[in-house]
Amino acid sequence: MVKQMPDIERIVSLYELYKSYKRVAKELRISRNTVRKYVHRVDDVHKGKTEKILPTDRNIQRTRHILTDTIREKIHQYLESSLQNRTKQRITAKRIWEILIKNGETIGYTTVKEEVIWWNDHHTLREISILQEHQKGIRAEFDWGAVFLRIKGICRKYSLAVFVLPFSLYRFARLYYRETRYEVIDAHVEFFNEIQAVPETIFYDRMSTVYDSRKQKFHDTFLEFSLYFGYEACACNVASPQEKGTDEESVGYIRRLAFGERSEFDSFEEAEEWLKKCLFEINSHPVYRRPDVPNEGLVKERPDMRPLPTLEYSNYELNQAVISKYSLVKCDANHYSVPETYCTRRISYKKTVSHLILLDGDDVIATHRRLSGKDQYSMDIMHYIRTFQKKPGALKYSKVLTQVDEQIQDLFNRYYADNPKDFLTILDLVRETSVESLCDALKRLKECNLHPDYNTIRFFIQQTMEPPAEPFEAPAEFAVTEPDLTYYDILMVA
Numbered sequence: 001m002v003k004q005m006p007d008i009e010r011i012v013s014l015y016e017l018y019k020s021y022k023r024v025a026k027e028l029r030i031s032r033n034t035v036r037k038y039v040h041r042v043d044d045v046h047k048g049k050t051e052k053i054l055p056t057d058r059n060i061q062r063t064r065h066i067l068t069d070t071i072r073e074k075i076h077q078y079l080e081s082s083l084q085n086r087t088k089q090r091i092t093a094k095r096i097w098e099i100l101i102k103n104g105e106t107i108g109y110t111t112v113k114e115e116v117i118w119w120n121d122h123h124t125l126r127e128i129s130i131l132q133e134h135q136k137g138i139r140a141e142f143d144w145g146a147v148f149l150r151i152k153g154i155c156r157k158y159s160l161a162v163f164v165l166p167f168s169l170y171r172f173a174r175l176y177y178r179e180t181r182y183e184v185i186d187a188h189v190e191f192f193n194e195i196q197a198v199p200e201t202i203f204y205d206r207m208s209t210v211y212d213s214r215k216q217k218f219h220d221t222f223l224e225f226s227l228y229f230g231y232e233a234c235a236c237n238v239a240s241p242q243e244k245g246t247d248e249e250s251v252g253y254i255r256r257l258a259f260g261e262r263s264e265f266d267s268f269e270e271a272e273e274w275l276k277k278c279l280f281e282i283n284s285h286p287v288y289r290r291p292d293v294p295n296e297g298l299v300k301e302r303p304d305m306r307p308l309p310t311l312e313y314s315n316y317e318l319n320q321a322v323i324s325k326y327s328l329v330k331c332d333a334n335h336y337s338v339p340e341t342y343c344t345r346r347i348s349y350k351k352t353v354s355h356l357i358l359l360d361g362d363d364v365i366a367t368h369r370r371l372s373g374k375d376q377y378s379m380d381i382m383h384y385i386r387t388f389q390k391k392p393g394a395l396k397y398s399k400v401l402t403q404v405d406e407q408i409q410d411l412f413n414r415y416y417a418d419n420p421k422d423f424l425t426i427l428d429l430v431r432e433t434s435v436e437s438l439c440d441a442l443k444r445l446k447e448c449n450l451h452p453d454y455n456t457i458r459f460f461i462q463q464t465m466e467p468p469a470e471p472f473e474a475p476a477e478f479a480v481t482e483p484d485l486t487y488y489d490i491l492m493v494a
Contacts, residue, residue, distance in 0.1 A: 093113040097112040137304030151271060170195065186353040193308070195305075198305055200305070218233050380400075429461060
């Protein structure tokens, strides 16, 4: 049957009920402009601005109805036959329109789309979520978020790992350069250590770092980690953020509260400390419709969680690399210097979340902070001292010189650019003390307006160093002679 235009009384009554042109138009399947027009005309009649709602002399030119009963039935048949397919394989309004045009029908795409929308509204079941009652110590949720921070004047994207305990609404977050499995595990270990317990279950998105969507299971290495701490890893269904809604909201909440106010920092470590400070304020603040603040709620649900393992979990990867002729090894597209005293061409290294540790058997020969990005260098000038003694002219334009402290660079450029051998003897002081001691001595020399040669620098370094404490051994027992009291008797008689 051809769809008829609803009467004006029906339009006005629905508008008085809903107070929305859009909702009335959707229910009556007419234009919002039509609803607005007749509502205004009825209002004008009530106010006396006009006498009739519809003018008697209007000339109506009704267009021919393209959507006949036969075409409507065909559209419904296509939709019903496609219901048995998976959601992504069901027929679309555009495909139905193409089939109708191919079969010789004259109908517009918009007409077909509106009919498909109406059919879906009346024949598709609503998706319903089940309201959950959170239990103490049972559940935690994990997710990643992205934040843009400006550190040392450079703006880049960082990853924000977020945990939340739905029962107490205790929130935890950490910043990372990347989102590999090692960062995921490190965030878990930090979270467990902070709450001093392990929840029974943790829910995740199907992130590729921990979950294999093709095999529909968690990666074996991540399952080993979950078994070590004794919790059950659970993956949410695809495109179902409501299953982990508490954490989805927490990511945005923490991001806005911590970095909406401030997003510029002098170092990555300063940004981390700022985040921890903001989290402390979040977890110390009352929560809507919660009897306790998150910190107090955590204390209540901690006894219902699992205890921490006795041994600390080792989160690292052990690999080998070839040392280049520049005494560098490559890891994750970045380069790290190796001490020149290490003789073999291959070296073992331990990669953690934040550091790269170079090993000679079980001995640590060098440690670098891991770099982010690609084709970056972490070089220690002390790894090349002997080579520079043989090739002092190579020091002036060397890449490693650009990575030392600015005060040491200034010392070389101002005083020793033409005499690099004397500069190398000053660097030897670092072996005896530290880079910080050398920089502190250079700062004091500059304040005193003294020439920074080897002897004066060494003198100031020794002045700033704490003198070693002399050993003092006290005897366990003291020998005390018995006093002669007869002398006091003589004094009393006298």
